[in-house]
Amino acid sequence: MLRRAILLSLVLSCLAHGIRGHTEENADVAAFMHAAMASLRTAASYGRTGNVGLAQLELDDARTAWARLAERSNAPSSAQSFAALIATGHDRLKQADEALAAGDGARAAAAIAALRQSLHAFRREAGVVELSDCVFGLSPVMNELRNAAIRFAAGKADAGDVVQAGTALRERLQRCSGLATPDVASQAEFRRLIDGATASAGEIGRAAREGDAGLVHRYEIELQSFVNLLDFRFG
Numbered sequence: 001m002l003r004r005a006i007l008l009s010l011v012l013s014c015l016a017h018g019i020r021g022h023t024e025e026n027a028d029v030a031a032f033m034h035a036a037m038a039s040l041r042t043a044a045s046y047g048r049t050g051n052v053g054l055a056q057l058e059l060d061d062a063r064t065a066w067a068r069l070a071e072r073s074n075a076p077s078s079a080q081s082f083a084a085l086i087a088t089g090h091d092r093l094k095q096a097d098e099a100l101a102a103g104d105g106a107r108a109a110a111a112i113a114a115l116r117q118s119l120h121a122f123r124r125e126a127g128v129v130e131l132s133d134c135v136f137g138l139s140p141v142m143n144e145l146r147n148a149a150i151r152f153a154a155g156k157a158d159a160g161d162v163v164q165a166g167t168a169l170r171e172r173l174q175r176c177s178g179l180a181t182p183d184v185a186s187q188a189e190f191r192r193l194i195d196g197a198t199a200s201a202g203e204i205g206r207a208a209r210e211g212d213a214g215l216v217h218r219y220e221i222e223l224q225s226f227v228n229l230l231d232f233r234f235g
Contacts, residue, residue, distance in 0.1 A: 036065035036089075037119060037132070040112050045232040047100065047109035055108060056100045063093050081122065088118050116235075131184065134176040135235040141169045142227045145204070149220040153213045162216060163205035169223065170201035176230075190234065197226035 043058035070086050092115035099108035120136050123129075145165035151157035177185070177194045184190050204219035 032065045032068040033119070036062050036069065037116070039065065040116055040119075041231060041235045043096070044109045044112040044116065045228070047096075047105035047112065048228070050105050052100050052103055052105050052108075055105060056097075059093070059096055059100065059108070059112075063097070066090070066093060081125070085118055085122050089115055092118075129179065131176060131179045131181070132235055134172070134179050135230050138169070138172055138176070138227045138230060141165075141172050142224060145169050145201075146220055146224065149204070149216050152208055152216055159205070159208035159211070162208035166201045166205040166208075170198055173198045173201060180234075184234070193226055193230050193233070197223060197230065200226065 039058045039062035043055045043062060046052075046055035046058060066086070066089050070090070092111045095111040096108040096115075099105070099111060116136060120133050123133060145162070145168070148157055148161045148165040152159070152162050173194060177198070180190060180194075200219050200223050204216055204223065207215035207219060
């Protein structure tokens with residue numbers, strides 16, 4: 001947690017057109033951004049699973065952190081890209097709040113996912129890639145594998161498509177494992193999730209080569225659960 005906050009502080013102070021405030025200001029921005037990221041990923045997870053009440057609580061925490069970030073975006077030292085991120089965040093948070101008020105957790109999760117994408121893009125622009133960034137990027141790779149599995153079950157894709165998609169996910173998981181800090185990498189929960197997902201990403205291709213569409217489907221469901229849990233805990 002502390003390492004993540006320190007790195008975010010460095011990100012915000014080192015962007016070519018970034019925030020050039022005092023060290024204390026940068027530390028505040030890093031802390032508020034970290035708090036927002038944590039609440040957003042939890043709110044998205046609750047929204048996806050239909051826990052609207054819990055999602056709203058987490059979203060309220062995210063909005064509080066975002067409001068504190070907005071105060072910093074008005075400072076003369078703030079970058080234009082940071083101010084744009086804050087404006088986008090206000091819009092996405094409003095969309096998510098309205099969706100939750102209507103009981104639409106899926107729509108809220110989509111709005112939150114879009115904001116999280118903007119946050120990670122902001123970090124990527126600064127050249128910072130940590131475990132959370134890698135884990136966030138698992139979702140589109142998993143989507144490709146799910147689509148390949150669905151097409152395979154319908155006879156519209158061959159085993160090679162599933163093997164290729166499974167390999168891409170496996171490589172991404174291995175990259176994420178390599179980005180974990182020593183304290184995270186040694187956690188039993190992290191090892192169970194990352195190692196289990198990595199193994200299944202390899203096995204789904206074997207099942208496809210054997211023509212077992214039912215087993216491919218079971219691995220796909222298992223892998224989606226692994227990816228969701230990794231994002232909930234480490235994204």
